[in-house]
Every structure is written in structure tokens, then in C-alpha cells.
Amino acid sequence: AIQMTQSPSSLSASVGDRVTITCRASQDIRNYLGWYQQKPGKAPRLLISAASNLQTGVPSRFSGSGSGTDFTLTISSLQPEDFATYYCLQNFNSPYTFGQGAKLEIK
Amino acid sequence: QLSESGGGLIQPGGSLRLSCVASGFTFVNYAMSWVRRAPGKGLEWLSDIDGSGRRTDYADSVKGRFTISRDNLNNMLYLQMNSLRAEDTAVYYCVLAGAFDFWGQGTQVTVSS
Numbered sequence: 422a423i424q425m426t427q428s429p430s431s432l433s434a435s436v437g438d439r440v441t442i443t444c445r446a447s448q449d450i451r452n453y454l455g456w457y458q459q460k461p462g463k464a465p466r467l468l469i470s471a472a473s474n475l476q477t478g479v480p481s482r483f484s485g486s487g488s489g490t491d492f493t494l495t496i497s498s499l500q501p502e503d504f505a506t507y508y509c510l511q512n513f514n515s516p517y518t519f520g521q522g523a524k525l526e527i528k
Numbered sequence: 529q530l531s532e533s534g535g536g537l538i539q540p541g542g543s544l545r546l547s548c549v550a551s552g553f554t555f556v557n558y559a560m561s562w563v564r565r566a567p568g569k570g571l572e573w574l575s576d577i578d579g580s581g582r583r584t585d586y587a588d589s590v591k592g593r594f595t596i597s598r599d600n601l602n603n604m605l606y607l608q609m610n611s612l613r614a615e616d617t618a619v620y621y622c623v624l625a626g627a628f629d630f631w632g633q634g635t636q637v638t639v640s641s
Binding site for chain 2: 422455457459463464465466467470471476508510512515516517518519520521522
């Protein structure tokens, strides 16, 4: 199975900060990578598909980049509603695997 | 829209069937998946099924214990869970497969004596 290694697993930041979360795949997954945001008690929300495609309704401060094995989610200017846990998911092949999550907390 | 039901408290070794009703899209055209999140842990893909229901796939952690199925006439997705263990305690989500872009609200399953 493809392993997805996310870093950091947690981080503290302030409103207005620029934040970067990375995800590394154990093998080439081309651009079959999605980024999800999950808040407590809620279902995950797809932010970015195919490594860099921003989903409709997602603020433009979110962006994704990368291909192959290394991927990045960037939030350009943190807003209060962005404090959540973020996951990457490889949907290149089964078993589909998630990163372990990155919990973003208010500093 | 996706809406799960069927969760609850079950003893170890017991069985439970989760259901998910789909609306707002042509259900038969889409593969579907189940994903869970255990307390204090991350998301885990469990299983998927193609639109026809003929092809299924499972994570090793549930293979042989869980069975995914669908009823395209009634826009329903199911997950039959047998031989449940404490480590199966989680919120279970029904998800549109492929891009995993639409999720239900989840149903809680607690396996405990």
C-alpha cells in the first residue's frame, strides 16, 4: 500500500499567517492527491483535488501544488475559520490512503 | 446528498449494518466508498463498490469481516459489519468515490461490552 506521510502533525499559527503543510507519498502518484479540511463533529470537506484544483466555493487563500511524490497545501493568510485538521489523500490506487493529519491550532 | 444511518452501540463479536441514502445525483453512475475516523486517529478508507455493484474492494483491516453492497433502484449503499472489534469504534462516512468529493454526515459505531 502507498504510504502518505504528512508534516507537521500539528502546528500553532496566528490569524494572518502563511501556513504550509506537506504530504509525501511512498511512490509516484502523479497528481492523484486531494486535500481535506475537517472540523470537530463535521465531515471532511474537499478543498483541493488533483493536487492543485481548488474546489468551487473554497476561498482562494487555499492552494495546492506538487506532483509525483511531494505535495504542498498552502494557506496564504489564515482566517479564524481555518483552524481545523487537514488531511491529504492519495486516490491513485487502492487501498486509498490518507496522511495522518495536521492539526492547525490558534497560537 | 448522502445520509448515513444504522450506527449504535454493539458488543464485540456482534454485527451491524450501516445504510446510506443518496439523493441529488444519478446514483448508478457513481462508485461509492466507506471511510471511517476512529477516536484520536485519522481517516481510514475501508471499501468501495463500482456503480454496477459487481466490483468491490476492501482495506486489509476489514477484509473478510465487512461487506459493501448497493441497491441502485432505491439509491442505497450498505456496509455489513461482522465480527466487530473494539478497534472498529469510529464515525463511519459514506463517500462518493473517485475524487472523494461528497461525504455524508457520518454515523457513530461504538463496539464495547
